[in-house]
Amino acid sequence: MKKFGLLLLTTLLTVALVFSVAGCTGQKQEQKVLKVGTNATFPPFEMQENNEFTGFDMDLIRAIGEEQGYKVEINHMDFKALIPALGNKKIDAAIAGMSITEERLKSVDFTKAYFNAGLIIAVANNNETIKTTEDLKGKKLAAQNGTIGAAYCDEVKKLDAKTEVRIFDDIGAAFMELEKGGVDAVVNDHPVTAYYLKTTGTSKAKMVGDIFSADDQYGIAIKKGNTETLNMLNEGLDKIKANGKYDEIYKKWF
Amino acid sequence: MPWVEVFGMGILDNIISQNGYQVVLRNLGYFLGGAGYTIFITALSLAIGMVLGLFAGLGKLSANKIIYMLSTAYIDFFRGTPLFVQIFLLYFGILPVLYDNDPVSSAIIVLGLNSGAYIGEIVRAGIQAVDNGQMEAARSLGMNQRQAMTYVILPQAFKIVIPPMINEFIALLKDSSLVSAITVPELMHRGDLVFANTYEATWVFGAIAVIYFVITKTISVIGDNVERRLATD
Amino acid sequence: MIQVVDVYKSFGQLQVLKGVNFQVAPREVVCVIGPSGSGKSTLLRCINQLEKTNSGQVYIDGEELTHPKTDINKIRQQVGMVFQLFNLFPHKTVLENITMAPIKIKGIAKTDADKIAMELLKKVGLTDKAHVFPGKLSGGQKQRVAIARALAMQPKVMLFDEPTSALDPEMVGEVLAVMKNLALEGMTMVVVTHEMGFAREVGDRVVFMDEGIIVEEGSPQDIFDNPQNPRTQAFLSKVL
Numbered sequence: 036m037k038k039f040g041l042l043l044l045t046t047l048l049t050v051a052l053v054f055s056v057a058g059c060t061g062q063k064q065e066q067k068v069l070k071v072g073t074n075a076t077f078p079p080f081e082m083q084e085n086n087e088f089t090g091f092d093m094d095l096i097r098a099i100g101e102e103q104g105y106k107v108e109i110n111h112m113d114f115k116a117l118i119p120a121l122g123n124k125k126i127d128a129a130i131a132g133m134s135i136t137e138e139r140l141k142s143v144d145f146t147k148a149y150f151n152a153g154l155i156i157a158v159a160n161n162n163e164t165i166k167t168t169e170d171l172k173g174k175k176l177a178a179q180n181g182t183i184g185a186a187y188c189d190e191v192k193k194l195d196a197k198t199e200v201r202i203f204d205d206i207g208a209a210f211m212e213l214e215k216g217g218v219d220a221v222v223n224d225h226p227v228t229a230y231y232l233k234t235t236g237t238s239k240a241k242m243v244g245d246i247f248s249a250d251d252q253y254g255i256a257i258k259k260g261n262t263e264t265l266n267m268l269n270e271g272l273d274k275i276k277a278n279g280k281y282d283e284i285y286k287k288w289f
Numbered sequence: 290m291p292w293v294e295v296f297g298m299g300i301l302d303n304i305i306s307q308n309g310y311q312v313v314l315r316n317l318g319y320f321l322g323g324a325g326y327t328i329f330i331t332a333l334s335l336a337i338g339m340v341l342g343l344f345a346g347l348g349k350l351s352a353n354k355i356i357y358m359l360s361t362a363y364i365d366f367f368r369g370t371p372l373f374v375q376i377f378l379l380y381f382g383i384l385p386v387l388y389d390n391d392p393v394s395s396a397i398i399v400l401g402l403n404s405g406a407y408i409g410e411i412v413r414a415g416i417q418a419v420d421n422g423q424m425e426a427a428r429s430l431g432m433n434q435r436q437a438m439t440y441v442i443l444p445q446a447f448k449i450v451i452p453p454m455i456n457e458f459i460a461l462l463k464d465s466s467l468v469s470a471i472t473v474p475e476l477m478h479r480g481d482l483v484f485a486n487t488y489e490a491t492w493v494f495g496a497i498a499v500i501y502f503v504i505t506k507t508i509s510v511i512g513d514n515v516e517r518r519l520a521t522d
Numbered sequence: 523m524i525q526v527v528d529v530y531k532s533f534g535q536l537q538v539l540k541g542v543n544f545q546v547a548p549r550e551v552v553c554v555i556g557p558s559g560s561g562k563s564t565l566l567r568c569i570n571q572l573e574k575t576n577s578g579q580v581y582i583d584g585e586e587l588t589h590p591k592t593d594i595n596k597i598r599q600q601v602g603m604v605f606q607l608f609n610l611f612p613h614k615t616v617l618e619n620i621t622m623a624p625i626k627i628k629g630i631a632k633t634d635a636d637k638i639a640m641e642l643l644k645k646v647g648l649t650d651k652a653h654v655f656p657g658k659l660s661g662g663q664k665q666r667v668a669i670a671r672a673l674a675m676q677p678k679v680m681l682f683d684e685p686t687s688a689l690d691p692e693m694v695g696e697v698l699a700v701m702k703n704l705a706l707e708g709m710t711m712v713v714v715t716h717e718m719g720f721a722r723e724v725g726d727r728v729v730f731m732d733e734g735i736i737v738e739e740g741s742p743q744d745i746f747d748n749p750q751n752p753r754t755q756a757f758l759s760k761v762l
Binding site: 423427441 | 570572595596597598599600601602603605607609610611612613622623626627668671672675
């Protein structure tokens, strides 16, 4: 029995070794790989369903990959870890509902914008005090770490020091905090909040006011100076916009 | 660039970055304030944990079946599930039913319950490590079970459990970083926030690591001193 | 003083006491001898109910210890016990070892308890060790402190469970001397021992146990010089 186990183990190891070597060489010959990082807690842009990454961004990057002859490999990581991961080449590109900002442009390059987002305020259903961005001052606000929404909350706090800002690692927890009554409002990208309310939170929360920071545009981030990937992605984006694929994906999610 | 591969986070790139150095300097007070929260939360949770742990540990040695089962269930649950899960479960699920819970008090409760389970096992092992003859001697003098525990067994168990308790204290202090997820403004959370806006992983988390290390080292030095002072032979 | 009536005791499958009947009169010194595993230590531990008996009764001064309503702690205060391995409290000084029970259980004032303890230490010849921790004492000294600790509760009976078995040979004498003085003062004592010399010299009565029963008992002269039972004869021929 012991001998059999040993034999089995050796066989498995050998097989695994052969396949991994074969896998490496095989890939290089067949297709180029695009390693993409995302934070799959941001529906409907990126999320995880049945063990697969789905959402608008996921469909978009796969379509671009297909168009440009790349095999797209998606990795989930913390939103705030995406930019450092580009820096040390753990990933080639990051697509995660990431807004193009001055601050981020210091660290990474962005493709052309592929989505126009804008922020929106979400409050509890019974909340009648918050109706516009003006009303956020002095309230308890929640947002996701590293997002435009979080940056906006910090700005509000600068205007009124009584404002309490609570920053969560994923946006789902921020919405749960809103439902629980721990915060007065969640400031986040409009499409995400709209999707969340539509799918899970309609009974407890609502959106108020207009979409603001309307110049908030999503782009795909790449390591600074990586023009090869940048051009490839921009070209792919143009192609799917031209052939109707982009519209198809947009309709699917919004 | 083999260094980059080895350390994952692009250590050379970041160490050279002057910006990161300034980020840390600018936020040092903010980080130290976070460390204050970390120590505060850890100390209170440890106090709760010691009380719970004493009862749970004694409960596990109890002849009363119900007390034994309750203690065992408590210890098994909090040792057998990830702290991270417990934090979310209690913060969003259970505690809101009981009171209008805020992150800091919730963190203290969850960490207290969690450490209580580990301390319970430490207490149980500590009591069992005291020679059986001690209990017999105390009982033969006419002490009841509680007197024997209070005057003879627990004082000896106390000395035995100091080193594992120091370990638990340090583990708890480090585990307290997990309550960052429910936005407790402790050290890790503040590091996270600064990192998200600056992307200076090495500098920010390097500074955070140093602060954690200074605190844990201080605890272990104090622990060693206590241990030495209590030695009788 | 002590009455043991038809006591049975087993540990799991192993029957250790198989119907033991046994009496001790006031001021009597009874030595229990027998091969290891004969049940003599278990009998001693059953007398103050450190081991719960399976059946049978134990009375001390007419009070039944085996009755479920009896306050066993109250009776144990009057029954001192000395263990083979001393079982001193290592976290307390010699003096504190002796005064703990009187202070905590009887509620005696610390100054009074200290005074009594110092007298007892004088009796066992260890006044100079009062403030030392047990870890610093030799085996013989430890056992003498253990005797003083038991005496501090002013017991009516003293039980000794092989008090010299764990000692180096040169320390056996000092402990036996203390016990002999105690016997001369009129203390009621039950001594489980392998020291045949002590049993012969100090014992009023000697009880020989084997395989969970009392095989033979009588005066030291009867047992040692003229044993009746072949098992007693066999045992004595090995140890004497």
